[in-house]
Amino acid sequence: MVFKQDEKLSLPGKDVISWYLQNPRVQDDRQIYIDAQDPRRYYTFAQARSTIRKLVAGFRKAGLQKGDTVCLHNFNDINYPILVNGIMAFGGIFAGTNPSYQPYELAHAIKAAKIKFLVVEPELIKHALKAADDAGISRERVLNFDNRQWQKSWDNAERSKRTTAARMFSSRTTGLPKAAMLTHYNLIAQHVQINDDVLMAEPERRLMCTPMFHVATCPSTHSSPLKNGVQTYVMRRFELESYFKSIEKYQITDCATVPPMVLQIINSDLKDKYSMKSIKFATCGTAPLEETQQAKFQALLADGAPFTQVWGMTETSCIATNFPYPEDDDTGSCGRPVPNIELKLCDVADEKKEITGHDIRGELCMRGDTVIPGYMDEKATADSWDKDGFFHTGDIAYCDGKTGKWYIVDRQKELIKVRGFPVAPPDLEAVLLDHPGISDVGVIGVGKDKNSDSEFARAYIVRKKSSEGKGLDENGVYEYMGSKLAKFKRPDGGVVFLGTRFGKILKKMPREKAADEMKKERQRSKL
Structure with a gap:
């Protein structure tokens, strides 16, 4: 139709x-x-x-x-x-x-x-x-x-x-x-x-x-x-x-x-x-x-x-x-x-x-x-x-059948909108995977606070067992991303390190983990 x-x-x-x-x-x-x-x-x-x-x-x-x-x-x-x-x-x-x-x-x-x-x-x-x-x-x-x-x-x-x-x-x-x-x-x-x-x-x-x-x-x-x-x-x-x-x-x-x-x-x-x-x-x-x-x-x-x-x-x-x-x-x-x-x-x-x-x-x-x-x-x-x-x-x-008005309700793809700018998770993942200390990564979009409709990138990272991987911390990820990408593409939604047992990261798993973390944060904020 x-x-x-x-x-x-x-x-x-x-x-x-x-x-x-x-x-x-x-x-x-x-x-x-x-x-x-x-x-x-x-x-x-x-x-x-x-x-x-x-x-x-x-x-x-x-x-x-x-x-x-x-x-x-x-x-x-x-x-x-x-x-x-x-x-x-x-x-x-x-x-x-x-x-x-x-x-x-x-x-x-x-x-x-x-x-x-x-x-x-x-x-x-x-x-x-x-x-x-x-x-x-x-x-x-x-x-x-x-x-x-x-x-x-x-x-x-x-x-x-x-x-x-x-x-x-x-x-x-x-x-x-x-x-x-x-x-x-x-x-x-x-x-x-x-x-x-x-x-x-x-x-x-x-x-x-x-x-x-x-x-x-x-x-x-x-x-x-x-x-x-x-x-x-x-x-x-x-x-x-x-x-x-x-x-x-x-x-x-x-x-x-x-x-x-x-x-x-x-x-x-x-x-x-x-x-x-x-x-x-x-x-x-x-x-x-x-x-x-x-x-x-x-x-x-x-x-x-x-x-x-x-x-x-x-x-x-x-x-x-x-x-x-x-x-x-x-x-x-x-x-x-x-x-x-x-x-x-x-x-x-x-x-x-x-x-x-x-x-x-x-x-x-x-x-x-x-x-x-x-x-x-x-x-x-x-x-x-x-x-x-x-x-x-x-x-x-x-x-809408009565008014002819259109409504956007979701998006099929994984695009993250950061302050109006589109950020494709594979773009960030490709850069992170070039780091000598990272074996796998999954990037998703998360909301930052109640006063912002903007999403922010969050990176879930599996470190290599090498010296580069063992020495990598959140600040190291930020510095590396800052040298490669525009400021709005950096993981301002956080960096989460996962154990090597996770193997290949599935996108569904980080989303579930992020949803659970944000639920706990909301509960803490009500106390």
């Missing part, structure tokens, strides 16, 4: 850049990207357009060729979306990486996405150069820019569908992150389906603090300011009091959040010091948010402002289900499918068996204009798409 919206949108078959710039809905002098910490730094639409064209010339002078992948390894800045669009304008492919990556992780990303050039800010240059060395990229491929003309635009739907615009990283299944190929058509479809729906009574002012390398920011950061003229104030990273101050100072009208942000805000005394009443529309994504938490956050916004949950992933170019503005929801639903998307549910025990009714749980699968054509890894693509072209998400969901 296929679920879809009755509405069918007509999409242009253009490249992203000509679609933005040929028929803009914004005046040349409108400020569209503003530094939230220093509003004297900004781009007007005309300045952004001019800089993108200059970047094209600079990239070509640096030796980039059409189809080359350029990686931005930077924190948020008003220059980030300009660089993204400059890359796509000359016919290149954008890839964004987490600036907290250690050289080991960045080198993997370089290889996985076949990255040819890196653009790196000074603070991160040391790790980037080490990663480039490890991945076999010349240090000369750290870029600067100059001036010439940009790529010829096109108006051809088939070309738009087959031309990759960005390679973004997904850890939805197992192993190291995979390079997902997002086309020009995917990115245009995402904007048309989501951002063209939001027609507010006053000009929008948005505060951007979530990472710009992440697919969740693509439509709101890299397209809507250029296409719709949305004023976007950019924070380098999320910092609670600066966030409150910026909302109040710039009278921000809409915001996108993730559960860890929401929890920090509603649990902070700063919410009584600053006002968020300028916000008329807000969303939350990357993980489900409890209804009580949703209600507490919504109470901080303007009267009647909808605060709804959305669902999507890298493979859907961002949002796949939502509530179009101004619809509200307080049931914990993630909305209904966006136009031009088809959904179906498959039996968890037998993915070839489709679920043919409402209110029955199954694995969520989808196809449509925003669903990517695949990964760079052909085997991973074959494993994730079925013969009918439906992408299997690994998330467990159901559709």
